[in-house]
Amino acid sequence: MRLIRMLLLATLACGAVSAHADDEAAVKRLTGLLDQAQTISGRFSQLTLDGSGTQLQETAGQMALKRPGLFRWHTDAPQEQLLVSNGQKVWLYDPDLMQVTIQALDQRLTNTPALLLSGDVSKIRENFDITFKEGGDVVDFILKPKAKDSLFDSLRLSFRKGVINDMQLIDSIGQRTNILFLGVKLNQPLEAGLFDFEVPEGADVIQE
Template sequence: MDPYREKEMMTVKKTLAALTMTLAMPISALASEGAERLADILEPLETYVADFEQQILDGSGQRLQEASGRMWLSRPGKFRWEVNAPYEQLVVSAGEEVTLYDPDLEQATVQALDQRVTHTPALLLSGSADELTGSYDVTRRQQGSSETFILVPKDPDTLFEELRMTFRGEALNLLQMTDSTGQRTAIEFDNVRMNQPVDDSHFNFEIPEGTDVIRDTQ
C-alpha cells in the first residue's frame, strides 16, 4: 500500500477506536466526578449520526491532512465511517468484524473487532466496567455551555496519549486525540442526530467482486 494511504488508514483506525470507545462503551460504573458526568451524557445514547470534518496536525500545529464525510454509530459496537473527500474510504462494522475498504486501491481489510481496537482495548466494547475504571483517568472542564472531558489511559501501550471530548448540550461536538509523537487529530461534528432510528443496513457491507481482500480475523 502507498505509505501515505497506509498512514491515513492508521489514522482512521485510531479515530474509530476512540469513537467506539467513547460512544459504545458502558461507562456507568466509572468512578470520579468527571466520569460520572460523562456517564450521565453517554448512557442514554443509543444511536449517533453526524457529518464530520477532520484535521490532522503535527506536533508544531502544521496541518498534515484534511478529510470530511459522515458517520453512523449504534451501541454497542456498530459503526460506519465514510470518508468522501479528498478520496473515498469506508470503515464499517456490524459488531464482530470490521472492514476497511479503499475503492481506489480496490482493497479491503477484514479484522476481528477486538483486534481493530487493539490497545484501547477490547474491554471497552465488552462491557467490563471494572476493567474500565482502572484504565482511564477522566477529568472535566466547563466553559460556558460546553463541557470537555479529558481521558488519559493509564496503560502506556495505547493508540493515543490523550483523548478530549467536547459536548455542547448533550451532543458530541469535537473529538481530539494526541498520540505519542505529538500528532493531533481533531474531528468536528455537525448535523448531529441522536437516538433516532438507524437502519441496520448501514452496518452491513458486501465487498465488491474483484477486490483484493486481506483477512486477519483470528
C-alpha cells in the first residue's frame, strides 16, 4: 500500500486550454478552492504504475477529511488498511497483520499529501512552486515541492466544477500513483469518531 505509506509520511476537458505560470495567481486560485471545503467525503479509486506504465497495484476505498488536519483513509479488502489522523497523531492499521503503527502527524505538506486537502492552506506557498491550467470545467494544478527531501517530485490536483476530482503523485523514479475521487460530498457533517482510533485487542503496536 505505497500510497497509504506516502499519505502517512506524505483530465483536461475539451476546448481551449490556458496555462498560467504566475505562482501568486495559482496559489490564490488553489487556496480558494481548498478553503471552500471544510469537510470532504466520498470514495476513491487508486492505480499505481511504474516508470514504464506497467500497473503495479489497483485498490479502492472510502475517505473522509476535515479541517484542520483530520483524515480517514480506508482501503477495501483484500488489501485492507486504515489510515486515521486526529490532527496530532496518525494510526496506520493493517488488519491482516494485526499491526498498528502510531506516529506524530508530520505537518509538512510535502511529506503528508493528505494535508493538502485537510490542512492549513496558508502553508501551500512556502512548500510548493505552483502552476495551473484550465479548460472547460476542469482546473489542473501542478505542485513542485521546494524541499529536497520530499517524498514525491510532482503532485497534480484536478478540480471539476470546483470539486476535487483526482490527484496524481510522481516520485523520483517515475512511479505514478493516480487517485480518482468518486461521489464527493463537501461540507457535510462528519462524526468526530471517524478521526480517532482504538487499537484492537491483541494487535501489535509500533510507535515511531
